[in-house]
Amino acid sequence: MYIAGAWCDAQSGGTLDVDNPATGTAIGTIANGGAAETRRAIEAAHTAFLSFSKTTAGERAEMLRRLHQLILENQEELAQILTREQGKPLAEARGEIGMSAAYVLWFAEEARRVYGEIIPSPWHGRRLLATRQPVGVVGAITPWNFPSSMLARKIAPALAAGCTIVCKPATQTPYSGLAWGELCARAGFPAGVVNVITGSAREIGGELTSNPLVRKITFTGSTEVGKVLLAQAAGTVKKVSMELGGNAPFIVFDDADIDRAVEGGINAKFRNTGQTCVCTNRFYVQAGVYDEFVEKLSRATQKLRVGPGAEQGVELGPLIDSQSLGKVEELLADAVGKGGQVVTGGRRHELGGNFFEPTIIAEASAAMRFSREEIFGPLAPVFRFETEEEAVRLANDTEYGLACYFYTRDLGRAFRASEALDYGIVGVNEGLVTTEVAPFGGVKESGMGREGSRHGIEDYLEVKYVCMGGLDASAA
Ligand SMILES: NC(=O)c1ccc[n+]([C@@H]2O[C@H](COP(=O)([O-])OP(=O)(O)OC[C@H]3O[C@@H](n4cnc5c(N)ncnc54)[C@H](O)[C@@H]3O)[C@@H](O)[C@H]2O)c1
Numbered sequence: 213m214y215i216a217g218a219w220c221d222a223q224s225g226g227t228l229d230v231d232n233p234a235t236g237t238a239i240g241t242i243a244n245g246g247a248a249e250t251r252r253a254i255e256a257a258h259t260a261f262l263s264f265s266k267t268t269a270g271e272r273a274e275m276l277r278r279l280h281q282l283i284l285e286n287q288e289e290l291a292q293i294l295t296r297e298q299g300k301p302l303a304e305a306r307g308e309i310g311m312s313a314a315y316v317l318w319f320a321e322e323a324r325r326v327y328g329e330i331i332p333s334p335w336h337g338r339r340l341l342a343t344r345q346p347v348g349v350v351g352a353i354t355p356w357n358f359p360s361s362m363l364a365r366k367i368a369p370a371l372a373a374g375c376t377i378v379c380k381p382a383t384q385t386p387y388s389g390l391a392w393g394e395l396c397a398r399a400g401f402p403a404g405v406v407n408v409i410t411g412s413a414r415e416i417g418g419e420l421t422s423n424p425l426v427r428k429i430t431f432t433g434s435t436e437v438g439k440v441l442l443a444q445a446a447g448t449v450k451k452v453s454m455e456l457g458g459n460a461p462f463i464v465f466d467d468a469d470i471d472r473a474v475e476g477g478i479n480a481k482f483r484n485t486g487q488t489c490v491c492t493n494r495f496y497v498q499a500g501v502y503d504e505f506v507e508k509l510s511r512a513t514q515k516l517r518v519g520p521g522a523e524q525g526v527e528l529g530p531l532i533d534s535q536s537l538g539k540v541e542e543l544l545a546d547a548v549g550k551g552g553q554v555v556t557g558g559r560r561h562e563l564g565g566n567f568f569e570p571t572i573i574a575e576a577s578a579a580m581r582f583s584r585e586e587i588f589g590p591l592a593p594v595f596r597f598e599t600e601e602e603a604v605r606l607a608n609d610t611e612y613g614l615a616c617y618f619y620t621r622d623l624g625r626a627f628r629a630s631e632a633l634d635y636g637i638v639g640v641n642e643g644l645v646t647t648e649v650a651p652f653g654g655v656k657e658s659g660m661g662r663e664g665s666r667h668g669i670e671d672y673l674e675v676k677y678v679c680m681g682g683l684d685a686s687a688a
């Protein structure tokens with residue numbers, strides 16, 4: 213763990229194994245920390261905040277620029293670490309590290325644009341100011357599927373705003389997060405500004421959400437855990453940002469460019485082996501083009517190369533663990549048992565372990581579990597619909613609201629559907645939409661708050677109203 217500018221073990225000396233999901237073999241161990249180590253990190257972050265919050269925007273921007281440069285200088289090594297602990301293909305890992313660097317550069321620039329306001333006073337002799345100040349100590353908890361870029365989306369705006377932070381990476385993928393501790397130290401962030409804790413999620417999360425020195429919790433992960441953390445944070449009324457689960461619909465209207473929709477569908481479904489929060493969970497295809505789309509999507513799916521992420525040219529790595537593989541098999545069996553038809557794939561890959569064949573299921577129906585449950589794997593259900601109204605109704609019939617996609621060449625339909633679909637992110641004729649310059653986040657049970665864009669720093673700031681009185685001459 214990285215606490216107060218120093219590397220340390222758990223007080224108990226306990227450790228946890230970290231496995232390579234492609235081989236199932238241990239790649240190392242991490243300290244099995246808990247509440248005591250978290251408390252120490254929070255106290256270090258609180259002490260550091262007293263001085264770091266008084267740095268200038270320019271000084272913070274300069275440290276973030278150095279961090280950006282360090283990430284790029286170490287991109288290959290960071291990508292290798294990521295692939296080894298998470299399993300994704302190296303090309304995707306390099307892309308994730310590049311995206312992490314992009315978030316850091318973006319917030320290096322945003323640091324200088326935290327403006328306040330002077331408000332026209334309703335009284336003589338007074339001046340009204342609205343200033344924006346850093347929230348304070350931030351607790352950040354991140355998932356295993358994007359262990360670097362999910363951290364970047366929190367660390368970068370927090371530091372840009374002048375906050376200090378205690379991070380808990382996922383237990384399955386801790387090394388990418390620990391590398392951030394090292395790089396932040398090299399970038400010149402003072403001891404205590406960035407702290408990285410590993411170990412018992414429940415204990416660490418319990419301390420982060422209840423310790424009064426922590427002013428904000430930012431979480432990326434499942435909706436189920438997000439609800440636990442929201443409830444725990446309520447006890448001390450912390451600010452919260454929640455980036456939670458998804459159930460993305462991908463709608464193909466009969467006027468769509470089908471080949472473009474297939475390309476977008478492959479990207480939106482199978483990136484990170486289907487383990488992204490914005491992955492397509494439900495394909496809805498209008499009846500007139502259903503057979504053509506299924507046939508073309510299946511042909512493109514069969515071309516995907518499955519294998520260990522470290523191998524050149526691999527496009528689909530393993531699932532993160534055997535539990536995830538089991539969930540995919542459960543959802544598949546449920547669908548087949550209710551009339552779903554396997555068009556391609558449908559079984560464990562010949563490589564064995566956590567590898568699964570990319571799978572297309574036709575004749576999917578609302579009775580099947582994956583119409584409501586996040587698949588988080590390389591399983592693509594294809595539903596049929598008749599009308600635009602029906603497609604929007606079906607797409608919105610979920611408690612989630614993170615990302616959705618649709619393909620059409622009708623401009624009126626593009627505006628109607630993008631306004632009617634109840635999601636935080638809408639891809640129109642595009643299956644890959646994430647960028648640091650745009651607001652990322654969901655509605656309903658997909659969370660609250662936005663990351664990236666000019667909005668992403670707002671969650672790390674408090675607006676303060678200052679009424680400056682006694683300014684008229686008579687007061688002199
Ligand atoms: N909206 C987004 O931006 C976004 C991005 C990535 C992943 N996700 C979601 O995350 C999920 C997959 O990631 P995951 O399996 O790591 O999610 P998860 O919720 O199981 O774990 C996320 C993080 O929370 C920690 N955690 C688990 N239980 C905890 C507890 N009781 N107290 C404190 N911390 C706890 C984990 O150790 C991990 O660090 C999917 O639902 C996916 O949709 C959302």
Ligand SMILES: O=C[C@H](O)CS(=O)(=O)O
Pocket residue numbers: 357358361487488489490646
């Ligand atoms: O899994 C969720 C990530 O936010 C995916 S993305 O890389 O940001 O699109």
